[in-house]
Amino acid sequence: MPHVMLPGGSREEIQVGSTLAQLAKHSLGKQAKAAVAAWMDGELRDLSCPIEGDCTIRFVTIAEPEGLDLFRHSSAHLMAEAVISLFPNAKPTIGPVVEEGFYYDFDHPPFTEEDLERIEKRMRQIVSEGRPMRRIELSRAEALEQFKDNPYKLEMIREMPEGETITAYIQGEGFTDLCRGPHVPDLACIRAFKLLKVAGAYWRGDSSKQMLQRIYGISFKNPKELKAYLAALEEAKQRDHRKLGRELDLFSFHEEGQGFPFWHDKGTIIYDELSAYIRQECRRRGYIECRTPMILSRDLWHRSGHWDHYADAMYFVDIDEKPYAIKPMNCPGGLLVYKTRLHSYRDLPIRQSELGLVHRNELSGVLHGLFRVRAFTQDDAHVFCTRQQLTDEVVKLIEFCIDVYRTFGFPDPEIKLSTKPEDHIGSDDVWELATQALHEGLQRLELDYKVDEGEGAFYGPKIDFDILDSLRRRWQCGTIQVDFSMPERFDLTYEASDGRPHRPVMLHRAILGSLERFIGILIEHTGGKLPLWISPEQARLIPISERHHSYASQVRAELETGGIRAAVDMRDETLGKRIRAAQLEKANYILVVGDKEVESHSVNVRTRDNKVHGAYPVPDLLAQLQEEIRTRKLSV
């Protein structure tokens, strides 16, 4: 009889051919129901899988990532059955799990919202009937026969390597789908799900191939979690920066400039504060700043190599019948600045920053608020250093990034190091040196990071930073890239102690990435309640009645003199209404002034969290706000 090793070191002896489900019942008792699959000697298996010999087993529940993925993958199959039963002509293609839920692509005319509801209803019916999932193994010939009516499945079967076991799952007694599995033992356990949207998607993501209809859904083990998820979606909708941007009068978009943001007064304040912050941080760290032209000769883009890789995304213009291009990146301009004089090794490292406005011709369909635009400002910088300085510079850059993210209340970022891709330039030893410097930089700071083998740029390895916002969404912002290409192409040199020219190492880096996009992220992260230092309206004065207008104006002037952005609401409206308006417009401090305040030269303070803090002498409040700004405090 086989021996089974279970977690915690317990051993069981069981009958040959017993299934994992039987084992679960036996060893887990009541908890067996929570198991959706099991690791058998390190491989994920269906619970219906028989145990043939000694092995190590660990049961999987949907509390862990693999279990949840499998559960959602089964959900996709549940949806597929529902779709096929309602639309027998639809041809199922693939139905994988994605980061948030699952989808299934069908070859079928577009589905409507009503179709979605019908499908969901049918899914509920299927769940209530129950569908044991049965795994079957097929020979290639059987598989080709079984799926002969579905060209997509046939294509997949034909692509499978010779000799691989082809499997399919039968749901109950009917719907059968080609699938590697594993799956939950019975679809009946999928109790909470929602179909979220329909969209067109290409077969295999290739725009030259057939357009399919994709249905996205999400599933959970209980309705409570589903409800929480839908609430989070609703919250995200409320925080949509496009909505808040309009409501808070920050920016707008116009037909006259598709994908080009128009910054209003308040948005400009945010933009300027953000720029000033980055400038200040750069200067503190020994950066010099430059500013290079927006339009540069097309020859330059040929020389930089951008033409070959980037021409599709560039805008062009002719001047005096000579060809020019609008810059999609700042580096070539920055390199020309570097080359204006000879550099000694004593000058290095040179850290040259540029808040550079770049234009890129993104496909019209991918434009999205401030997140995806056609013109944006990068907080760019190029570091020129010697090979010996590389690791130190990398450490400084990583620290810089993390420091900036903390300032905005983003916890430690997720970090990814990408190494040499197949298609690359530069010698192996130089790649080795640079990659090692990136590893060492991260290790010296004792940071956790992931390695993406072969995902680096063709011109060098890189580190990317993903920040997580308050809704736990991930945003790629910072990047540190080593570049072996540009110094060669532009013949960059510095004079070393041996009196001869040497090639410097070049690093590109951005921390925020795009100021526009970062502002969008910040708006959604904070729900529009920006920290004091970057907030467009830091204080709003509300005089109780007309006779307090002049006092309110006087306090406003005092605050403005002290560097605070303040406004007075002198409208002939009730106090309550004006307070409500100030709250909705997200002024950080709402300062009510009436007879009492006039008399004591104070203001009555209310904050955005709906707290009334009572009277504060004006000089005290001013000092407090100044301190809050100076320290860039994360405010309520």
Place this chain on the structure above:
RNA sequence: GCCGAUGUAGCUCAGCUGGUAGAGCAGCUCAUUCGUAAUGAGCAGGUCAACGGUUCGAGUCCGUUCAUCGGCUCCA
């Protein structure tokens, strides 16, 4: 760029099967001068995205264009 949906007042939206546009909020005026999230009354505001077609008649039906929104790596 491709697929689908949407486009009515500054904003959010109503307008059934074609008969000539309506509400709330915001704005303006007047009254009110108020102590912590919506005072009341009145006024004004629209080539119904644009263009073309069908019709006696189009916000409504058809076509084209434009813009916006949701998607278009996740490999059974």
